[in-house]
Amino acid sequence: DGGITQSPKYLFRKEGQNVTLSCEQNLNHDAMYWYRQDPGQGLRLIYYSQIVNDFQKGDIAEGYSVSREKKESFPLTVTSAQKNPTAFYLCASSIGGELFFGSGTQLSVL
């Protein structure tokens, strides 16, 4: 089955801890994205990557980091510098202008 897999579905972070959210795709898409969604809000772009070994900051990159070492994988690290990390995180990949999303990771602070 082709698609985008995000894991884990639920994640808890302690104060001062870095956590990494996984995103894997087998759609052979070049571009991948990370969005943050807060309750009742739209999607805000954190980082995106249009090709392996290259990525750009989105609108709210502070407190986050990414890597793109393989075409299939685009992990997101939520660092301790992100003071309000509780949110629903969505990974997507695209071909042309159409984005295809994973099922999301809910991150909460303990």
Added chain:
Amino acid sequence: GQQLNQSPQSMFIQEGEDVSMNCTSSSIFNTWLWYKQDPGEGPVLLIALYKAGELTSNGRLTAQFGITRKDSFLNISASIPSDVGIYFCAGQLDSNYQLIWGAGTKLIIKP
């Protein structure tokens, strides 16, 4: 970041009713996309529009790319319970720019 103006913010409807929602922008777009998100899931693409004036259907859903290229509409005919969820519009200025998202329209079926 920039956002589209999406309205209404929420809608209470009776099963069987038709539904309309829209997105407007001060910028001219060359692509409009409509997505639906179920609770706790990622958005799913419903309809993609690439040409001004284009009218595209997907089952009971119909979307139009406004002739001014600054707006788009989504209509749902004869709504059913599984239509509940949040509908998002997204627009793209051109292929060099990222998508700009509306804040969503939450569709709720009256009991």
